Amino acid sequence: MGWGSCLLGHDSPVIKNSILKALERGFLQQYETDEHRLLSERFCAVVPCAEKLRLVNSGLEATMYATRIARAVTGRRIIIKFEGHFHGLNDSLTWNVDSSPRSGALLAGRELERLSGTVGIPDEFGNLTVSVSWNDLEALDNAFEKYKDDVAGVILEPVALNIGCIRPDEGFLQNVRALTSRKGALLIFDEVLTGFRANIGGAQKDFGVVPDIAAFGKAFGCGMPIAGIAGKAEYMDVIAPRGPVQVSGTNTGRYLSVSAALAAIEHLQDGTVHRHIAALESRLKAGLRDVFDKHHIPCHIDGYGGRIGVHIGTSERPRTMREIEHFYPIDFAQKLFALLSREYNLYGFLMPLSYCPEPVTLSASHTTEMLADACERLDSALKRVQYHAK
Incomplete structure (x- = not known):
């Protein structure tokens, strides 16, 4: 994106x-x-x-x-x-x-x-x-x-x-x-x-x-x-x-x-695109919460303008970069990202940087069906990666 x-x-x-x-x-x-x-x-x-x-x-x-x-x-x-x-x-x-x-x-x-x-x-x-x-x-x-x-x-x-x-x-x-x-x-x-x-x-x-x-x-x-x-x-x-x-x-x-x-x-100008992306963002945040809750993985999720930050490792809203670095399980995030990219065709999805997550990015071309499919693939991948906190 x-x-x-x-x-x-x-x-x-x-x-x-x-x-x-x-x-x-x-x-x-x-x-x-x-x-x-x-x-x-x-x-x-x-x-x-x-x-x-x-x-x-x-x-x-x-x-x-x-x-x-x-x-x-x-x-x-x-x-x-x-x-x-x-x-x-x-x-x-x-x-x-x-x-x-x-x-x-x-x-x-x-x-x-x-x-x-x-x-x-x-x-x-x-x-x-x-x-x-x-x-x-x-x-x-x-x-x-x-x-x-x-x-x-x-x-x-x-x-x-x-x-x-x-x-x-x-x-x-x-x-x-x-x-x-x-x-x-x-x-x-x-x-x-x-x-x-x-x-x-x-x-x-x-x-x-x-x-x-x-x-x-x-x-x-x-x-x-x-x-x-x-x-x-x-x-x-x-x-x-x-x-x-x-x-x-x-x-x-x-x-x-x-x-x-x-x-x-x-x-x-008329706001149609922004309303569509806001609805997609709300749908994807809810879907991601359901998947991570199902696998008992603590996660704080927030978004802005169709860019969704998935902060694995905490249920509380982080306020600073130092807080993120303290809890973010980089090893787990890297393994999950590699699996999603190589075997589930979710490129760039839940990408970890060296110290924090890169937001998942939506566009006006995405659909609710795409989001549901992405959550299903994530659910399947999490069955194969053992979560461990930092």
Whole structure:
């Protein structure tokens, strides 16, 4: 499912027809077309924070530029992020992505020891990124106090889909919004995974919290490569040519991708697709609970926008990545995943990462019959794999 990109399926007529129509006019126009203008107008009409939109190629670029904007607007250096939240593999944000399994230490004030998510990033980049645990408002407040007037922004996934599916605590996003406003830092929502999946306005619409800037990708293009940075005009206007911040690229706003994204946003407008996916999500969560209960396997299941986190090993809602790493039975999960993939043709189903589950991803092309069949295969596979806790 393209890590959440294929909201309409792998071969949606909506996307295919938009591309074929666009090909009649060529596949790369270096400057904006009517479709670019229409896409921006449609986008800004439905996304709460979006007074202006700037197109880029990927979620990585969108989050990278969003932090650049925050630094330019505030004149500060530090970006605060949350452990386990993944914002693309750019040098300044690939920190504490999977730090818990590597025993990253808790420092004074509940700040996390800086651990890079890949080799090849100089430690100096870590000096500009501060990581704290998800849902830990005290740690966030402490970080603001420690770094005082040098915090440019806070970036987060409004629903932590990169560690399964962990929602914010009640009132957490509202408190983060209030704290960033009080401290003069920008609040950045990474909606690359949440955007357009549950509703056309993004998670910010669901939770009623409007960030200063938001990054979108994946389901924005429904399989075509496109992403965007959206935000309040006063912040977006620092981007050239109005302002001094450079955001550009040869393939930025490629015509084929713009045509597909415009077709997708118009198709999603009436809510039919989102209602269908919500019904599928509810059906699959219930089916998975029944199967795991039948086999007496503790499991917490939650979902957002048709992406379902299956947290094997606990019946309680985890709040942080460290809690997940503590109970998640990686050996069992790997054996189950291998069996499902190789012998039951459930590819990517209940995929374990090294420290947490990858969400099961639904699309508008799935049916209730497919979900029932998947649960039957899972039931059969669990008869052959002995569950053991971590």
